[in-house]
Amino acid sequence: NAGVTQTPKFRVLKTGQSMTLLCAQDMNHEYMYWYRQDPGMGLRLIHYSVGEGTTAKGEVPDGYNVSRLKKQNFLLGLESAAPSQTSVYFCASLEDGQRAFFGQGTRLTVV
């Protein structure tokens, strides 16, 4: 089925560990976004990309890096995880004239 796929769905990290979250979309969308969602905070934009090879900072970029080497994939990296990065992460993709599609989320716990 067409859509946005996030991997992994769940992960527990120790403080200081690194990891990469993968977002893959098969709709040939140009724009992709990474959000984090915490209770009472709604979805906050971490980083986004307006096309292959481009990335830009969102509202809460600190502690995260991203890459968009292929149009269909948008990677979110945590170089040194902190407990404050415990959250649910959502990826979205969008094309002009179309609505955004979301992945099902990645629940990350940093202990």
Added chain:
Amino acid sequence: GESVGLHLPTLSVQEGDNSIINCAYSNSASDYFIWYKQESGKGPQFIIDIRSNMDKRQGQRVTVLLNKTVKHLSLQIAATQPGDSAVYFCAERTGANSKLTFGKGITLSVRP
């Protein structure tokens, strides 16, 4: 796990009544607006969208109204059902840089 709706403003309505959920957006340059619904443990689900050259758009049981003068967006749900209980978010997209940002969300609770 903790509900995504915890600590968010709550709108409580009687089943069968109409619901109106309001959203104030921040950027006068935003040109595209979306309403999403999110149930516990799931990702956001698209409800309806509207472009800045429109004032109103209707879907099935839902209507979105856009007032650009006061930067206000509303979602009207007709004949609210228990299945409408969820957290609702508005999102705005700024065409210039294609940022897509969300409001804080409102929890809709439907009383039987």
